[in-house]
Amino acid sequence: xKRFAIxxxxxxxxxxxxxEMDHSHMDHGAMEAPxxxxxxxxxxxxHGQPAANQGTPPPIPTxxxxxxxxxxxxMVRSRAAMLRESGGMTFSRLxxxxxxxxxxxxxxxxxxxxxxxIGGDIDRFAFKTEGEGxxxxxxxxxxxxxxxxxxxxxxFNLEAGVRHDIRxxxxxxxxxxxxxxxxxxxxxxxxxxxxxxxxxxxxxLEGSYDQRITQRLIxxxxxxxxxxxxxxxxxxxxxxxxxIELGLRLRYEFARQFAPYIGFNWERKLGxxxxxxxxxxxxxxxxxxxxGARFWF
Amino acid sequence: xxxxxxxxxxxxxxxxxxGGRSAHAVTVNGTLPAPLIRLREGQNVRLSVTNSLSExxxxxxxxxxxxxxxxxVPGVSFPGISxxxxxxxxxxxxxxxxxxxxxxxxxxxxxxxxxxxxxxxAGHDPVHSDREHVILLSDWSPVHPHVLLKRLKQMGGYFNxxxxxxxxxxxxxxxxxxxxxxxxxxxxxxxxxxDVTGSTYSFLVNGHGTAENWTGLFxxxxxxxxxxxxxxxxxxxxxxxxxxxxxxxxxxxxNVQPVETDEFQIGIAETYDVVVQPGEAKPYALxxxxxxxxxxxxxxxxxxxxxxxxxxxxxxxxxxxxxDMGMDMSGMGDMPGHSMKMRDPSVAPQVKMGPxxxxxxxxxxxxxxxxxxxxxxxxxRVLTYADLKSxxxxxxxxxxxxxLDIHLTANMERYMxxxxxxxxxxxxxxxxxxxxxRVRVNLINDTMMPHxxxxxxxxxxxxxxxxxxxxxxxxxNVLPGGKVTFDLTADAQGDWAFHCHMLMHMHAGMMRxxxxxxxxxxx
Numbered sequence: 001x002k003r004f005a006i007x008x009x010x011x012x013x014x015x016x017x018x019x020e021m022d023h024s025h026m027d028h029g030a031m032e033a034p035x036x037x038x039x040x041x042x043x044x045x046x047h048g049q050p051a052a053n054q055g056t057p058p059p060i061p062t063x064x065x066x067x068x069x070x071x072x073x074x075m076v077r078s079r080a081a082m083l084r085e086s087g088g089m090t091f092s093r094l095x096x097x098x099x100x101x102x103x104x105x106x107x108x109x110x111x112x113x114x115x116x117x118i119g120g121d122i123d124r125f126a127f128k129t130e131g132e133g134x135x136x137x138x139x140x141x142x143x144x145x146x147x148x149x150x151x152x153x154x155x156f157n158l159e160a161g162v163r164h165d166i167r168x169x170x171x172x173x174x175x176x177x178x179x180x181x182x183x184x185x186x187x188x189x190x191x192x193x194x195x196x197x198x199x200x201x202x203x204x205l206e207g208s209y210d211q212r213i214t215q216r217l218i219x220x221x222x223x224x225x226x227x228x229x230x231x232x233x234x235x236x237x238x239x240x241x242x243x244i245e246l247g248l249r250l251r252y253e254f255a256r257q258f259a260p261y262i263g264f265n266w267e268r269k270l271g272x273x274x275x276x277x278x279x280x281x282x283x284x285x286x287x288x289x290x291x292g293a294r295f296w297f
Numbered sequence: 298x299x300x301x302x303x304x305x306x307x308x309x310x311x312x313x314x315x316g317g318r319s320a321h322a323v324t325v326n327g328t329l330p331a332p333l334i335r336l337r338e339g340q341n342v343r344l345s346v347t348n349s350l351s352e353x354x355x356x357x358x359x360x361x362x363x364x365x366x367x368x369x370v371p372g373v374s375f376p377g378i379s380x381x382x383x384x385x386x387x388x389x390x391x392x393x394x395x396x397x398x399x400x401x402x403x404x405x406x407x408x409x410x411x412x413x414x415x416x417x418x419a420g421h422d423p424v425h426s427d428r429e430h431v432i433l434l435s436d437w438s439p440v441h442p443h444v445l446l447k448r449l450k451q452m453g454g455y456f457n458x459x460x461x462x463x464x465x466x467x468x469x470x471x472x473x474x475x476x477x478x479x480x481x482x483x484x485x486x487x488x489x490x491x492d493v494t495g496s497t498y499s500f501l502v503n504g505h506g507t508a509e510n511w512t513g514l515f516x517x518x519x520x521x522x523x524x525x526x527x528x529x530x531x532x533x534x535x536x537x538x539x540x541x542x543x544x545x546x547x548x549x550x551x552n553v554q555p556v557e558t559d560e561f562q563i564g565i566a567e568t569y570d571v572v573v574q575p576g577e578a579k580p581y582a583l584x585x586x587x588x589x590x591x592x593x594x595x596x597x598x599x600x601x602x603x604x605x606x607x608x609x610x611x612x613x614x615x616x617x618x619x620x621d622m623g624m625d626m627s628g629m630g631d632m633p634g635h636s637m638k639m640r641d642p643s644v645a646p647q648v649k650m651g652p653x654x655x656x657x658x659x660x661x662x663x664x665x666x667x668x669x670x671x672x673x674x675x676x677x678r679v680l681t682y683a684d685l686k687s688x689x690x691x692x693x694x695x696x697x698x699x700x701l702d703i704h705l706t707a708n709m710e711r712y713m714x715x716x717x718x719x720x721x722x723x724x725x726x727x728x729x730x731x732x733x734x735r736v737r738v739n740l741i742n743d744t745m746m747p748h749x750x751x752x753x754x755x756x757x758x759x760x761x762x763x764x765x766x767x768x769x770x771x772x773x774n775v776l777p778g779g780k781v782t783f784d785l786t787a788d789a790q791g792d793w794a795f796h797c798h799m800l801m802h803m804h805a806g807m808m809r810x811x812x813x814x815x816x817x818x819x820x
Contacts, residue, residue, distance in 0.1 A: 081372060093451040151651075151711065
């Protein structure tokens with residue numbers, strides 16, 4: 001009803017000013033002064049400009065002009081709110097980049113990979129998690145990271161914190177230092193170094209690229225390389241490049257925040273890691289068809 | 298319409314719907330847009346504003362020369378209006394022309410808290426018209442503006458649904474592969490024209506979308522004055538009336554020498570008055586198209602109610618070019634990435650380099666005579682700032698005594714916006730002026746987006762070569778990679794806001810306090 005009323009009102013032309021305010025016949029001497037030029041706020045504007053200050057800016061005032069008219073307490077409060085709302089707000093994002101079902105030779109499995117952050121533009125608390133397992137089997141691998149993330153340039157964040165692996169056993173805790181960001185040509189890249197509570201050192205490199213086929217259909221090649229500084233037999237890791245993973249996922253963004261996908265994931269263990277895997281009765285490489293969804297909020 | 302010496306306004310929450318979508322809105326006296334306030338030059342006005350929201354509110358009188366304590370910016374000019382409180386603004390009306398008013402609290406402006414102001418001159422109006430209509434343009438989303446901003450912080454290109462694609466490349470559209478690689482090497486997106494787009498916005502004329510077809514009446518042959526105001530939160534528009542030339546007679550409330558054109562870009566917070574003379578008794582469309590061509594709104598000028606003008610198809614989305622990166626094309630090859638560094642701190646020593654500064658324009662040029670974004674190659678006349686000449690000569694303008702550079706800086710991926718690389722929230726120092734001092738200000742756009750920059754409490758003269766007839770403005774749209782120079786007489790004492798009028802840029806930190814004080818330090 002209101003909408004209809006507004007519509008009706010809006011359809012009426014604004015009355016022409018001539019009807020109520022026709023001054024064309026009146027002589028106000030309008031030609032002497034430009035009618036719309038707002039006058040200077042102060043009739044003394046421009047007087048007494050000290051020549052000595054030419055070219056230099058004046059000192060920055062330390063007081064607040066409004067406090068001459070309003071309560072200083074109220075101004076302090078409103079100024080703080082205004083400053084916070086002018087660049088000082090806190091934001092967050094929680095993204096499950098991959099939540100997928102994997103099928104191929106051997107038992108079907110699942111995999112997840114997610115991350116989140118909360119904070120300002122520069123300093124943030126971030127966390128990451130990933131893991132996988134086979135259907136009907138206990139959880140095979142699960143890790144969580146809690147990180148302090150700091151923007152160190154337009155494109156990259158430096159991150160530091162801890163990683164804890166819940167699986168596989170024995171559980172391990174690592175110190176983490178990493179870098180995460182956007183490389184030239186729009187490659188999302190990340191590198192993390194880990195030092196475990198047992199003293200072993202690992203490095204993980206990741207990269208991916210979003211190829212937009214249409215505005216909503218996106219093909220994402222991704223790669224991950226794991227490198228170990230030493231053998232860690234109890235975790236099945238051999239020194240050197242221990243593991244390579246390549247993925248190709250085709251997602252459809254029904255909405256920016258929800259995109260189901262299908263794709264392939266190929267994983268290959270190398271060197272000692274491969275030998276450890278075979279000794280466990282697993283293959284050194286696996287090619288899986290994956291389907292899942294990416295969502296965030 | 299409200300007029301007279303005493304005006305009562307109530308800010309409250311309303312429901313608003315357009316194009317089949319609805320959501321909460323923040324309104325003044327229950328309408329979106331807020332009611333027209335019509336004043337007369339020379340009168341005094343008392344505007345009592347009652348806040349019936351559950352949060353603070355405010356009203357800023359955009360373009361009005363008022364004492365700073367009546368300017369309505371919480372935290373700068375006054376404390377704001379608390380819930381349940383009534384605040385009375387009182388000031389003499391010292392000017393005439395088309396202006397507008399809006400909230401300066403939170404993001405209420407993006408939720409509908411804006412309305413037009415028309416001030417009739419005390420004397421003779423040099424603009425002759427038989428009839429006039431206020432055309433208030435705005436953008437509206439059912440999604441709360443805080444959520445819109447959050448999405449942009451989470452993903453800078455969230456609302457851009459017109460990016461370059463592989464399908465487009467194969468179809469021969471947009472950039473060629475080599476050029477895409479060069480832009481990719483710099484992590485720059487030539488489709489990054491607007492942050493919030495028609496993918497979430499409905500565009501409105503006087504609160505009505507295309508389907509609701511706001512209609513203004515005319516009689517054939519009449520001179521119809523359109524007072525066009527861009528009250529959008531985040532949308533710069535290109536405006537045209539197909540088949541109807543426009544004579545621009547005023548800009549930002551200041552009369553200009555009449556100049557005829559077919560289309561112009563209206564930055565957020567700018568106003569343009571044009572006169573049209575429809576020669577036939579048929580409906581004419583008024584088209585405001587978002588500059589990224591993600592949407593448009595059609596209104597109709599018609600000889601009688603019930604007629605609707607055709608809605609033209611959206612034109613092809615423009616692409617940014619190397620001039621938008623702040624590179625002078627003359628003498629340059631087509632290899633921007635190789636011929637110039639896009640982040641060389643030596644070109645802008647005053648800018649604090651950091652995560653918030655992704656690019657610096659290596660060779661920013663004065664683009665005030667350039668056709669604005671998207672209108673570079675349309676086959677009709679397009680207004681530029683260089684076409685605007687003040688109707689009356691500016692009296693007694695002195696030569697500026699110093700120069701001030703201000704860089705407009707950003708990182709689109711992180712959605713960080715600032716002046717000189719520093720957000721207001723970072724503890725940025727005020728920009729200080731001596732009372733009465735005349736200063737030449739250069740606004741240098743180091744981003745690939747136009748920024749409508751607004752200074753409260755003052756008019757400044759654009760330096761476009763018009764001499765004594767320099768156009769006077771309160772808001773100037775600085776084209777991507779370009780530079781705008783204006784001369785300012787700091788004639789209004791007090792503390793004033795100075796900011797990008799893209800609401801979310803302001804909220805991301807692209808704002809400063811400007812102080813104008815007597816040399817001896819007295820406020």
